[in-house]
Amino acid sequence: MKISVIGANGQLGTDVCRAFRDNGDDVIGLNHEHIEISDHNDTRSTLGDIDPDFVVNTAAMHNVEECEKDPEKSFAVNGIGARNLALASQEIGFTLMHISTDYVFDGVKQSPYLESDCPRPLNVYGNTKIAGEFFVETIAEQYFILRVSAIYGESLCRAKGGLNFVTLMLKLASERDEIRVVNDEFVSPTYTRDIAKQIVHMAGSSHYGLYHGTSQGSCSWYDFAAKIFELTGSTVKLTVADPGEFPAKVPRPTYSVLENKGLQEAKLDIMPPWEKGLKSYLKTLREK
Numbered sequence: 001m002k003i004s005v006i007g008a009n010g011q012l013g014t015d016v017c018r019a020f021r022d023n024g025d026d027v028i029g030l031n032h033e034h035i036e037i038s039d040h041n042d043t044r045s046t047l048g049d050i051d052p053d054f055v056v057n058t059a060a061m062h063n064v065e066e067c068e069k070d071p072e073k074s075f076a077v078n079g080i081g082a083r084n085l086a087l088a089s090q091e092i093g094f095t096l097m098h099i100s101t102d103y104v105f106d107g108v109k110q111s112p113y114l115e116s117d118c119p120r121p122l123n124v125y126g127n128t129k130i131a132g133e134f135f136v137e138t139i140a141e142q143y144f145i146l147r148v149s150a151i152y153g154e155s156l157c158r159a160k161g162g163l164n165f166v167t168l169m170l171k172l173a174s175e176r177d178e179i180r181v182v183n184d185e186f187v188s189p190t191y192t193r194d195i196a197k198q199i200v201h202m203a204g205s206s207h208y209g210l211y212h213g214t215s216q217g218s219c220s221w222y223d224f225a226a227k228i229f230e231l232t233g234s235t236v237k238l239t240v241a242d243p244g245e246f247p248a249k250v251p252r253p254t255y256s257v258l259e260n261k262g263l264q265e266a267k268l269d270i271m272p273p274w275e276k277g278l279k280s281y282l283k284t285l286r287e288k
Contacts, residue, residue: 001203002026004052004094006035006085007059011164012099012148012192014155016056019196020203028052032059037081044088054203056097057085060129064103067125068250074128082132086139095142095208097199102149102187102214104130107253112218115147115210115262122251137210144202146195146213149258153192154284165189165221166281169228173236180241183222185254188214191277193284198263198271207266212258215274227275231282 003020007013008029020027028050035046037059047055060078061067067074082098089096103126104119121127136143152164163171172179190213198213219227222240229236263269272280 001053002028002051003203004028004030004047004050004055006030006037006055006057009155010058011153011155012151012195013056013058015153015192015196016058016199019193019200023200037084038076040084040087043081043084044091047085047088047094048092051092052094054095054097055085055089056099056199057082058099060099060101062101062125064123064125064250064252067128068123071124071128074124075131078125078128079131079135083135083139086136086143089140089143095144095203096136096140097144097146097203098132098136100133100145100147101126101129102147102256102258103253104133104147105253105256107255110255112257112259113212114259115212122253125250133210141208142206143208145210146199146202147211147258148190148195149214149256150187150189151192151195152189152281154281154288155192165224166228166278167285169225170232170234173229173232173234176236178237178239179225180239180245181222181225182246183220183240184243186218186220186257187224188216188218188257189224189274189278190215190271191281193280194271194277198269201270202263202268205266205268207268209262211262211266211268212260213263213271214258214260215271215277216260217274218257219274224274224278227278228282231279 106120156162
C-alpha cells in the first residue's frame with residue numbers, strides 16, 4: 001500500500017513510518033513544512049498529489065499548557081485539521097487513521113475507560129481532540145480513530161523539551177540522590193513502537209471505527225518510575241510525592257486508563273503488557 005504519515009518526524013510518527021516500511025509498504029512522510037492540515041486547500045492538494053491508500057495522522061498541538069493559552073490555534077490543528085483530513089479522505093478515497101488521546105475523559109470513573117464511555121474533557125486540548133474525533137466520525141466513511149495514552153519513544157518529544165517520562169526519570173536519577181513522584185495518577189504507559197505495530201496490523205482490516213490502543217494493564221506514575229529504576233538497576237531513592245506537591249497549571253484527568261475492548265472484540269489487539277513495552281524500550285536505549 002501507499003502510506004502517508006502526517007507528523008512523520010514526531011515521537012509516534014517516526015515509529016509509524018518505520019513500521020510500515022518494515023511491512024514493505026511505500027511510505028511518504030509529511031511534516032509541517034510539507035502540509036498544513038488546518039488549511040483545507042493545502043491538505044486536499046498535497047494528499048491529492050500523493051494519492052495514498054492509507055493516511056495516518058499523528059500531527060497535533062498537544063502541549064496542554066500551550067493549548068490553554070491559544071485555544072483558537074489548538075482547535076485549528078486538532079479540530080479543523082481532523083475535519084480537513086476527513087473531507088480529503090472522502091474526496092480522494094483513502095482510509096484515515098486519526099490518533100486521539102486519553103485526555104477526552106475526566107478521570108472520574110476510576111476504572112478503565114471503554115470506547116462506549118461518554119467523553120468529558122477537562123481542558124482545551126481534550127476538547128479540541130474530541131472535536132476532531134467527531135469530525136472524523138461524521139464525515140469519513142473509511143476511518144480509524146485510535147486513542148493512546150502516556151506514550152514514550154526514541155524520537156524527541158519536542159512539546160516536552162525533548163524528554164519523555166522514562167528519559168526524564170533516567171536523567172534525574174543521574175543528577176539526584178532522591179526523586180519524588182506522584183502515586184495518585186494512573187495511566188497505561190505505552191511504547192510508540194508497539195502503537196506503530198498495532199496501526200500496521202489495523203491497516204489491513206475493514207473493521208472501521210473508534211478504538212483504544214494502549215499497553216495492557218495500568219500503573220501510577222510512581223509505579224512506572226519504580227519499574228524504570230528496577231529494570232535499569234538504579235539505586236536512586238524513590239519516594240511518594242505529597243498531594244499537591246506538583247500542582248498542574250491546567251486540569252488533567254488523574255485516572256486515564258483505557259481498555260482495548262474494541263480491538264479485542266475485533267480480534268485485532270496485539271498490544272503487550274506495559275512492563276514488556278518498557279523492557280523493549282530500555283533495551284533499544286541501551287543498544288543506541
